[in-house]
Amino acid sequence: MLSRVVEMIYWTARYLERTENLARLINVNSNLLLDLPKSIAPGWEPLINITGTRERYLELHDDFSERTVLTYLVNQENSPSSLAKALAGARESARTIRDVIPRESWEQINALYLYAKDNASRVFIKSQRFEYLNNIILRCQTLNGLLAGTMNQDEGYSFLLIGRNLERCDMTSRIIDVRSADLLADENQTLQPFDLIQWMSVLKSLSAYQMYRRSMQVKINRSDVLKFLFQSEVFPRAPYHCISRVEFCTLDLPNNEAPLRLIGRVKRDLIETKVGKLEQEALHEYIDELQLSLIHISDAFADQYFLSGKMQSQEQSSA
Numbered sequence: 001m002l003s004r005v006v007e008m009i010y011w012t013a014r015y016l017e018r019t020e021n022l023a024r025l026i027n028v029n030s031n032l033l034l035d036l037p038k039s040i041a042p043g044w045e046p047l048i049n050i051t052g053t054r055e056r057y058l059e060l061h062d063d064f065s066e067r068t069v070l071t072y073l074v075n076q077e078n079s080p081s082s083l084a085k086a087l088a089g090a091r092e093s094a095r096t097i098r099d100v101i102p103r104e105s106w107e108q109i110n111a112l113y114l115y116a117k118d119n120a121s122r123v124f125i126k127s128q129r130f131e132y133l134n135n136i137i138l139r140c141q142t143l144n145g146l147l148a149g150t151m152n153q154d155e156g157y158s159f160l161l162i163g164r165n166l167e168r169c170d171m172t173s174r175i176i177d178v179r180s181a182d183l184l185a186d187e188n189q190t191l192q193p194f195d196l197i198q199w200m201s202v203l204k205s206l207s208a209y210q211m212y213r214r215s216m217q218v219k220i221n222r223s224d225v226l227k228f229l230f231q232s233e234v235f236p237r238a239p240y241h242c243i244s245r246v247e248f249c250t251l252d253l254p255n256n257e258a259p260l261r262l263i264g265r266v267k268r269d270l271i272e273t274k275v276g277k278l279e280q281e282a283l284h285e286y287i288d289e290l291q292l293s294l295i296h297i298s299d300a301f302a303d304q305y306f307l308s309g310k311m312q313s314q315e316q317s318s319a
Helices: 003-035 045-051 054-060 066-074 083-096 103-118 120-124 126-150 155-184 192-205 209-216 222-231 239-250 257-272 280-305 307-318
Strands: none
Touching (some): 003 045, 003 103, 003 192, 003 307, 045 054, 066 120, 083 103, 103 120, 103 126, 126 155, 155 222, 155 280, 192 209, 222 239, 257 280, 280 307
């Protein structure tokens, strides 16, 4: 399969996963703010930190009000982390390969893009926000099911799963990093009575609440939540599970030595680290290293299989 095609499939999957995660994150934060007293509620600023684009945000805005943050995350076209940006990327990638992927999936991606764009104003109306975002989440999940049920299970589909799982792993680590920092920021124990609510929000941000209760069968606490979210072998949003899926999809690819070596290193580190016992600063450093490793894995795929990576290598060698 052509390197340009697999690259577009990979990025279509990443953009769709990013869209779903952003919609889910805004939904959960809205509910969290309703559950906590205004005096200690984290507000909307943590969502900007989760996207990793704080500096870009501050270039465009000077406050973290609900409306400003939602504008940045939903429909601001020059925001690198908005739903509009992610969906435009998914639509453009899918458009270039619409002869390769099932026609219905291209039509659904285009319909999702138009729905999100035409109804974006509903996110500012609290009574309509949940329905709007939930529709986006359900449409993304429908697309995942459509692709699984109609796309040839060949190399192209392997790159679809690789892109989706790398994006999912990255977003899971970002949510844990920022949300856990919020939990421990207040040392005067003002937040202690609300620890349960906030750890529940961490789980719900990842749709992990029910699966945690089913798998761990213990009360919600920091150590067990971290262990489940990072190391579960069966929960599909846990980094260990995501990396295992990436490894499985890579095994049958040609010339896979470089990405497999990086994947194996991350996988061993994920399962061997006693993540539940890490103090907050150590946890933050651990997550930083994990995110850097994910970038290296993505770069390894680009260098080996994608047109953009090969062109970059040629430019560097001729310079």
